[in-house]
Amino acid sequence: MPLIENFNPLTDKMFQVLDHEANVVRPELLPKWNDEKLREVYAQMLFLRLADFKLINLQRQGRCGSYISIEGQEAAQLGSGLAIEKSDWVFPAFRELGICYIHGVPLEKIALYWMGNEWGSNYEANVAPVSIPVGTHPLHAVGFAWAMKLQKKPTITISYFGDGATSEGDFYEAINFAGVMNAPTIFFCQNNQWAISVPRSKQTLAKTLAQKAIAAGIPGIQIDGNDIFAVYAATAEAAARARAGKGPTLIEAVTYRFGNHSTSDDATKYRAKDEIDYWRPRDPLVRFKLFLQKKNLWSEEWEQKIADEARGKILEAAKKAEETPRPKPDDIFDYLYAKPTPELEEQKAYLLKFL
Ligand SMILES: Cc1ncc(C[n+]2csc(CCOP(=O)(O)OP(=O)(O)O)c2C)c(N)n1
Numbered sequence: 001m002p003l004i005e006n007f008n009p010l011t012d013k014m015f016q017v018l019d020h021e022a023n024v025v026r027p028e029l030l031p032k033w034n035d036e037k038l039r040e041v042y043a044q045m046l047f048l049r050l051a052d053f054k055l056i057n058l059q060r061q062g063r064c065g066s067y068i069s070i071e072g073q074e075a076a077q078l079g080s081g082l083a084i085e086k087s088d089w090v091f092p093a094f095r096e097l098g099i100c101y102i103h104g105v106p107l108e109k110i111a112l113y114w115m116g117n118e119w120g121s122n123y124e125a126n127v128a129p130v131s132i133p134v135g136t137h138p139l140h141a142v143g144f145a146w147a148m149k150l151q152k153k154p155t156i157t158i159s160y161f162g163d164g165a166t167s168e169g170d171f172y173e174a175i176n177f178a179g180v181m182n183a184p185t186i187f188f189c190q191n192n193q194w195a196i197s198v199p200r201s202k203q204t205l206a207k208t209l210a211q212k213a214i215a216a217g218i219p220g221i222q223i224d225g226n227d228i229f230a231v232y233a234a235t236a237e238a239a240a241r242a243r244a245g246k247g248p249t250l251i252e253a254v255t256y257r258f259g260n261h262s263t264s265d266d267a268t269k270y271r272a273k274d275e276i277d278y279w280r281p282r283d284p285l286v287r288f289k290l291f292l293q294k295k296n297l298w299s300e301e302w303e304q305k306i307a308d309e310a311r312g313k314i315l316e317a318a319k320k321a322e323e324t325p326r327p328k329p330d331d332i333f334d335y336l337y338a339k340p341t342p343e344l345e346e347q348k349a350y351l352l353k354f355l
């Protein structure tokens with residue numbers, strides 16, 4: 001029975017495959033992964049956690065301008081990333097280390113971006129540039145998906161955005177237009193409970209964010225975003241629907257932002273410690289580890305080994321990023337348009353003369 005079409009976002013309970021204690025509650029929806037694959041995916045999740053910590057440290061050491069942490073959101077990004085094809089297009093917001101990396105952006109490029117070096121946005125992967133304006137890029141994903149449909153290509157798109165973004169006008173335009181055009185796209189909302197210092201409860205009276213899909217006439221499903229298997233199952237089905245010409249899906253992945261909003265923020269000013277205590281046991285990495293432990297697939301030594309391997313790779317990426325030359329000041333003129341306008345040429349000449 002299709003999961004998405006039968007989900008009622010007004011009344012149904014958040015979809016889980018694993019409950020909070022890592023018991024399998026929907027065995028038929030577990031991905032068909034063998035033990036080796038399960039361990040590989042866990043190692044990827046740990047890698048993301050450690051890469052995230054490293055970027056925060058680089059910022060604290062003054063080696064990186066700013067950074068926006070994904071701690072707590074690894075399952076949402078990894079699970080969805082594994083459920084789409086590398087030929088599909090990802091439209092990220094700013095808190096997206098996980099999906100960008102999993103979809104093929106090298107870690108050194110991600111680090112470079114946060115070091116303020118625009119060459120960090122220059123890569124081969126099908127990942128659009130980071131969108132800092134909140135909620136504008138789901139529209140780009142819809143337009144791209146519509147173009148793919150017109151060209152009869154099997155490519156789909158997926159946009160990532162937060163709970164806060166669902167209060168933006170652009171979001172409603174995007175889901176509405178996607179519905180009308182039957183665009184092959186997925187709206188992947190990571191409801192991490194906060195839009196900087198504004199809690200989810202003060203953003204909207206809507207009971208779920210998934211129910212916003214109803215107004216656009218498209219399916220919406222609320223899932224446990226800290227349950228990697230729920231994320232994988234829902235995204236895989238949404239992707240299959242899109243590819244089969246059944247149109248867009250809104251996924252609300254319920255998760256939690258453990259860290260500050262960004263490295264410029266101090267969440268202790270507005271967030272009670274109890275709340276973090278509530279979410280700590282719900283950490284996606286903790287849940288995945290519990291699941292592996294129950295299957296006898298986890299040990300202290302193995303965790304140590306994969307963590308060491310991850311740290312080695314992360315250090316190498318950070319080193320590469322730091323050794324990359326800074327952009328030239330006149331790069332801003334060269335990369336704005338494919339062919340610079342006469343005005344830009346004039347401004348560039350002026351700048352070079354000035355320098
Ligand atoms: C259009 C726009 N308005 C305001 C901001 C400032 N701003 C940056 S992040 C943010 C909150 C976003 O919250 P949410 O969508 O839940 O994403 P999260 O940061 O939690 O991942 C705001 C208001 C912005 N970048 N763009």
Ligand SMILES: [Mg+2]
Nearest residue numbers: 162163194195
């Ligand atoms: Mg948020």
